[in-house]
Amino acid sequence: MGMRLVLATFREFQKQWWRRWGATATNAEERELSASEFARKMLGFEPDEAQTAVLDSAARRGILNCTRQWGKSTVLAAKAVHRAWTRPGVTVLVASPSLRQSGEFLRKAAEFLRRLGVKRRGDGDNASSLLLPNGSRIVGLPGSEATVRGFSAVSLLLIDEAARVTDAMYLSLRPMLVTSGGEIWLMSTPCGQRGFFYDTWTSGQAWEQHMVRATECPRIRADVLEEEREAMGKAWFRQEYLCEFVGGVEGWFGKEDVEALFCNLEEGY
Numbered sequence: 001m002g003m004r005l006v007l008a009t010f011r012e013f014q015k016q017w018w019r020r021w022g023a024t025a026t027n028a029e030e031r032e033l034s035a036s037e038f039a040r041k042m043l044g045f046e047p048d049e050a051q052t053a054v055l056d057s058a059a060r061r062g063i064l065n066c067t068r069q070w071g072k073s074t075v076l077a078a079k080a081v082h083r084a085w086t087r088p089g090v091t092v093l094v095a096s097p098s099l100r101q102s103g104e105f106l107r108k109a110a111e112f113l114r115r116l117g118v119k120r121r122g123d124g125d126n127a128s129s130l131l132l133p134n135g136s137r138i139v140g141l142p143g144s145e146a147t148v149r150g151f152s153a154v155s156l157l158l159i160d161e162a163a164r165v166t167d168a169m170y171l172s173l174r175p176m177l178v179t180s181g182g183e184i185w186l187m188s189t190p191c192g193q194r195g196f197f198y199d200t201w202t203s204g205q206a207w208e209q210h211m212v213r214a215t216e217c218p219r220i221r222a223d224v225l226e227e228e229r230e231a232m233g234k235a236w237f238r239q240e241y242l243c244e245f246v247g248g249v250e251g252w253f254g255k256e257d258v259e260a261l262f263c264n265l266e267e268g269y
Contacts, residue, residue, distance in 0.1 A: 102140030
């Protein structure tokens with residue numbers, strides 16, 4: 001308990017110091033850079049046109065439906081580091097289906113911070129976390145709803161592989177943005193016609209939508225995609241590479257099949 005108090009006091013001291021003297025520690029020009037410019041000039045990451053649009057979006061509610069191997073986790077890490085580096089004392093949360101995936105994201109974020117001259121260290125409270133000199137922190141969360149509660153006033157919430165995160169987890173995370181007015185981004189490849197990612201994408205209300213198919217990604221060759229189409233079959237290919245919410249890919253019946261069955265029963269068939 002004593003150590004926790006010491007760590008909390010130290011983090012508060014960092015925040016106060018940065019608010020007063022931070023302008024001398026971070027170039028004002030850096031703080032004025034857009035997220036994509038920051039990625040290019042400071043992180044050595046060259047985003048393509050679609051990645052630039054996601055990085056520079058000012059939407060409070062954003063959803064990205066993208067192909068496999070588009071670079072989603074790298075974009076997510078750059079967005080998180082930009083927020084934490086340019087805004088002192090904020091908390092950025094990244095939720096994933098598993099702790100391993102959160103750890104992989106933190107590895108990419110830590111590499112970006114290394115390029116900024118920041119050595120990797122945690123915040124003292126969370127095993128998967130990165131603490132910046134300005135008091136900001138980036139925390140990777142495991143996939144269990146029971147272990148993510150306790151955060152508040154979150155500046156940016158990123159949910160990676162959102163189609164595979166449970167609804168219970170999602171509903172536990174949303175209240176963390178209530179007092180801060182923070183931003184939330186859902187990023188994923190589709191996974192059937194179910195869950196909050198599917199519902200949010202299909203309703204589209206109050207969310208800025210971005211979609212990137214494999215045929216639109218400059219790093220994926222057409223001949224490789226054709227090989228994948230032949231190996232995977234149409235349904236899996238449409239889901240993994242064409243960003244389609246295909247029913248029945250992971251189960252016996254899709255949503256459309258079930259709805260048709262009930263319609264037939266109601267009509268007396």
